[in-house]
Amino acid sequence: MAVLTAKNVTKRFGGLDALQKVDLEVKEHAIQSIIGPNGAGKTTFFNCITGFYNPEEGEILLENKLITGLSSDRVTRLGISRTYQNIRLFKNMTAVENILVGMHPHLKSGMLGGILRDSRTNRDEKQALDEAKRILQFVGLAGKGDMMSKNLPYGAQRRLEIGRALANKPRLLLLDEPTAGMNPSETQEMTNFIGHLRDSLGITILLIEHQMRVVMGISELITVLDFGQKIAEGTPAEIQKNTRVIEAYLGRGAASGLSEATA
């Protein structure tokens, strides 16, 4: 069963078609990837899914529920959460506060509860704090909860951002280049972590990734975008052989040369 279905999604910026009639289906418990050269529209597509952009045409469904046109907080409440290509933590809040903000949709205490601190609010807050600490532990940041998030090392910031997204208890997690700026060993660690995420939490993951090693190693299905259009879709093995994909990445000459060599 598909967790996410995108049909015919088109997004225009002035005269530029950032996305043209993109179709995508993400299966339950899958790890799927979107790849493509710079400017292919990958992040734009994420922004359309999360409601940050409203696509001009097409529709996006989360488990058969139409989510196009909803604001991003509504989409999040329905079970999609994301991370960002350039880390966007709440820099001047502590790690644990970042997670607590991520848990926002599940906290019910209102303003009055916050002022009066009745027993229910206190209990909820205590539970939330315990849960936040568990999440920190899960992403490998146990004991770092009181650190300003901007003072964390780069890799830890990436993990914290994932932790914040997980705090939303999403059904679908969107990761935008989770290994950007990482060295090979950190990349390997992150790749393993993404697999572990899916297996232990039973969620579905859609990621944008540039490092082929990560993409090929982890994804069950890969979608390739180029100039806003879907040019290929398939398993890692299929994508590796696809001449249009090679063309898009390396240029026409390279593609023909390569296909001759493999032939």
Added chain:
Amino acid sequence: MTNKSTLKQLFSAGLINGGIIIFLGLVGMIETFSQRDIVSGLVSMGFILLFLPFFVFGYSIAKKEPDQSLRTVLFAGGLTGLVAGFTTALLPILGQFVNIRDMFMNASPTLYSILNFNQGIYLGGLILMIVSGIIGALGAGFLLIPPRLRNAFLQAVVWTVLLGLMRDLLIVMIARWGAISYIFRWIFASSGLTITGALVIFFLVGVVYYWRSGKKQDLPVKKILSKKQKNIRFGKLVAAVILMLLLPQILGIYFSEILDNVGIYILMGLGLNIVIGFAGLLDLGYVAFFAIGAYVVGVLTSPEMGVIQITFWQALPFALLASVTAGVILGLPVLKMRGDYLAIVTLGFGEIIRLLSLSDWLRPYLGGTQGIQRIARPFIGSLELKTQGQLYYLIVAAILIAGFIAWRLKDSHMGRSWMAMREDEDVAQAMGINLVATKLSAFATGAFFAGLAGAIFAAKLSSAYPQSMNLMVSINVLCLIIVGGMGSIPGVFVGALVLMGSPELLREFSEFRYLVYGALLVVMMLVRPEGLWPEARRKLELHESMEPDALPNDIPTVTENPAG
């Protein structure tokens, strides 16, 4: 050795320094301030104003010197002071030959004789240059003193000057204490401090501060406090509240009036601090809610308006409701706006409310330029709160409630949402935060406090005028938050005391009030942007070098790709 480019720097610093002193002289500050003694017959406020710039410039120019040896540092500071002194000395010489009083009415012979030490323009100019050179070099040499001693010295000087400035008020205050007052009498001369008094204060503060700064201070990290620390903090808070309750008894009637004004600004500051400090929404029309609170109480309680006439306590809920509603109504159209645009719209909103209160159209209801008179004062039982001392307790009660609410909200679910919104609005929304509700709640809470302040203000004056609802109120509240420390609750108290209390204490300087304000804000932004009593996290934000962990241990080597 000093090379050519640094020489140029020294000269330009000296010129700027001289220019500043000439400016201060021509606006009349030096002359006015020289009538105010700090140490009787020895040091006047004008004296400090004249020589402080030499010292500061000497210090800061020496700080920039790459070579920190005693000789280069002293040379740099001394030369800067010399140039500054020379520039300053040119003013009396110019005044001798050209009549500049037509344009600058403060360029008086008195000013010249202050600048020349009464020694005529040439000899006096020479003395000024020598003195300024020495002071500049002293300022530079100050850099080489160990920081702990330096800070103790600074504190000692600041306290001595403050106490000297407040002499007249302190005398009135201690006179109330009866027999105990004689213990303190010898500190104060007929104007300013006695020399012995100044020396005692100076050394006392210096030694105490030096001793205290020796204790290791914690890094300002947000920490979960232990039980004992919590108890200590609670104890301090209780002590502060008790002090607040006793203040009018200790200080007397004149102070009560000042305290009332400061208190009303604290109340507004607590509200605006939620809007700007917590939620990051720059609201420049904050006075609007204050005005609404004041006018609603006025209309409902004054017999002049003839609509209805109820008591203050009955009118108060309506005033608060009206302010909160206005907060929400203002919030709705500006939901999509950020930063500068939000500031401009709110600024307009504040003006609209003021103009409405002035308008002929609403004159039958709001009294136009005349405002509303005979507003009812609050009663407690059969006691009418009408003296400053009595109203003070009403204000303190309101502050305690507002402070408690602000403090609780800060660490609550809502507080975190506000903070997240301040940090990054888009991401906050993507985390499931409903921006509409979150923004409106910030505006509404801020408006609630301002409405409360306005209602009390109206009752205190027993009148409400459009003139007291002007833009400067908004600006003052904003300034006190900035000076105190954005997002910091104790900062609001400190900021209000400094900005609203000090001009009241130094009445004769009031014509320079906004000049001093402006200078203070500029200096604050340059030297201590986090405010006088900053929120812990804000301190980290603006002084990152203090934090040893600030550097990430693995900086990304690959530059990230632009949006895919």
